[in-house]
Amino acid sequence: MNIAIVGTGYVGLVSGACFAETGATVTCVDVDENKIEALKKGIIPIYEPGLDELVVKNVRAGRLKFSTCLPDIINEQEIVFTAVGTPPDEDGSADLKYVLQVAKTIGENLNRYLVVVTKSTVPVGTSRKVYTAIKKELDKRGVDVQFDVASNPEFLKEGNAIKDFMSPDRVVIGVESERAKKILTKLYKPFLINNFRVIFMDIPSAEMTKYAANSMLATRISFMNDIANLCELVGADVNKVRAGIGSDTRIGRKFLYAGCGYGGSCFPKDVKALIKTADDNGYSLEVLKAVERVNERQKGVMFEKLKRSFNGESLAGKKIALWGLAFKPETDDMRESTALVVMKKLLDEGCIVTAYDPEAMKECKRIMGDSIIYCNDMYEAVNGADALLLLTEWKEFRLPDWEAIGRSMNRKLVLDGRNIYDKEDLNEHGFEYHCIGK
Ligand SMILES: NC(=O)c1ccc[n+]([C@@H]2O[C@H](COP(=O)([O-])OP(=O)(O)OC[C@H]3O[C@@H](n4cnc5c(N)ncnc54)[C@H](O)[C@@H]3O)[C@@H](O)[C@H]2O)c1
Numbered sequence: 001m002n003i004a005i006v007g008t009g010y011v012g013l014v015s016g017a018c019f020a021e022t023g024a025t026v027t028c029v030d031v032d033e034n035k036i037e038a039l040k041k042g043i044i045p046i047y048e049p050g051l052d053e054l055v056v057k058n059v060r061a062g063r064l065k066f067s068t069c070l071p072d073i074i075n076e077q078e079i080v081f082t083a084v085g086t087p088p089d090e091d092g093s094a095d096l097k098y099v100l101q102v103a104k105t106i107g108e109n110l111n112r113y114l115v116v117v118t119k120s121t122v123p124v125g126t127s128r129k130v131y132t133a134i135k136k137e138l139d140k141r142g143v144d145v146q147f148d149v150a151s152n153p154e155f156l157k158e159g160n161a162i163k164d165f166m167s168p169d170r171v172v173i174g175v176e177s178e179r180a181k182k183i184l185t186k187l188y189k190p191f192l193i194n195n196f197r198v199i200f201m202d203i204p205s206a207e208m209t210k211y212a213a214n215s216m217l218a219t220r221i222s223f224m225n226d227i228a229n230l231c232e233l234v235g236a237d238v239n240k241v242r243a244g245i246g247s248d249t250r251i252g253r254k255f256l257y258a259g260c261g262y263g264g265s266c267f268p269k270d271v272k273a274l275i276k277t278a279d280d281n282g283y284s285l286e287v288l289k290a291v292e293r294v295n296e297r298q299k300g301v302m303f304e305k306l307k308r309s310f311n312g313e314s315l316a317g318k319k320i321a322l323w324g325l326a327f328k329p330e331t332d333d334m335r336e337s338t339a340l341v342v343m344k345k346l347l348d349e350g351c352i353v354t355a356y357d358p359e360a361m362k363e364c365k366r367i368m369g370d371s372i373i374y375c376n377d378m379y380e381a382v383n384g385a386d387a388l389l390l391l392t393e394w395k396e397f398r399l400p401d402w403e404a405i406g407r408s409m410n411r412k413l414v415l416d417g418r419n420i421y422d423k424e425d426l427n428e429h430g431f432e433y434h435c436i437g438k
Pocket residue numbers: 006007008009010011012029030031032035083084085086098101102119120121122154155156157158265266
């Protein structure tokens with residue numbers, strides 16, 4: 001089966017490598033020539049566990065190829081997926097220019113039947129726009145080629161992308177033609193051989209499912225962050241509350257972790273876009289508006305705690321160490337990460353910021369330049385520091401040598417934004433310790 005994936009980012013590259021792993025012949029297409037050149041040499045542009053091996057293996061097997069030219073390969077494909085970015089526009093709506101550019105290119109070059117599948121996260125009605133854009137170009141050329149559009153939103157999480165893609169909880173496909181449904185069933189069968197969890201539905205419902213899923217998950221997090229802040233005021237412990245409510249199967253245990261706010265390329269942008277879709281349709285999504293407000297506030301909580309620990313004393317000139325810069329562990333992605341908000345606040349206050357992240361140092365340098373001090377490891381970052389802020393719960397931060405850290409810090413103060421340390425343990429080592437929701 002020949003398929004192409006247009007847009008070779010987190011989603012496009014992971015999907016391409018995983019489809020190739022099941023035996024499909026996949027061409028990953030991108031307009032970024034440097035990225036494609038690097039991939040052809042086996043250099044993977046992002047950090048995602050297991051991705052290097054999977055890409056290299058499938059390239060060697062001849063099942064995974066790269067191209068910068070969709071027109072060259074389009075008429076050899078049965079399916080073309082669009083996995084380009086849909087960044088937020090100034091008003092919060094999803095910017096569809098890349099998706100529609102791809103549709104135009106398809107219409108300008110298509111000569112035989114094709115299923116065009118939108119994998120990017122797009123608002124309801126986008127597949128219709130994709131259909132119209134392709135048809136318009138075909139009509140201009142005066143050719144009568146059959147094609148179908150479908151919606152297949154992606155639910156993978158960064159840092160766990162390959163596992164999520166290879167063994168999905170479910171695959172959602174919005175499709176309105178039997179021919180396209182049959183082709184997509186064939187493609188997804190290898191992933192779900194013994195338990196075919198593909199949910200077919202109409203296209204608008206598939207498009208909406210993606211936003212509703214991310215919004216529900218973001219809601220759980222903001223809800224727990226709100227409860228955590230209240231726990232602090234009334235003397236409860238949010239970790240115990242989480243265990244207490246998560247054991248109710250109607251609630252479930254996942255995505256209930258209070259912390260210093262959610263980030264990433266998806267939750268913030270998708271919550272905004274859904275709010276905008278509703279506003280455009282004359283409906284106000286009150287719950288989601290609150291979810292967003294709570295998250296904005298939560299990203300400032302670590303800084304507020306730091307200020308409180310210094311009891312009104314100026315933070316200017318204080319050396320503050322940050323552990324974790326990525327928006328979550330196991331990725332180098334810093335889009336909308338809490339660290340960006342914290343760094344800005346610290347620098348505005350005149351602090352000296354030292355930082356360490358196992359994978360996101362290069363990305364941080366690209367964004368922050370020389371405004372902070374980049375350290376070679378977690379221990380170098382805390383050397384002479386007046387406080388340590390844990391912002392991303394990487395595994396290597398879980399069991400630090402507190403004795404050594406205590407000797408090297410200027411003030412023994414730890415603020416834990418992901419609740420991974422034990423207060424009693426830290427206090428025993430002579431540290432002042434604060435976390436979220438306790
Ligand atoms: N990152 C995730 O974890 C994730 C998960 C599920 C869904 N999504 C959604 O998937 C989509 C892609 O996200 P991403 O994180 O992979 O984006 P990304 O920014 O990592 O990658 C997008 C790629 O598309 C390329 N591109 C742009 N215009 C192009 C064109 N006309 N032709 C070919 N390539 C083009 C860019 O050069 C870039 O390499 C978004 O809609 C996002 O919301 C992302």
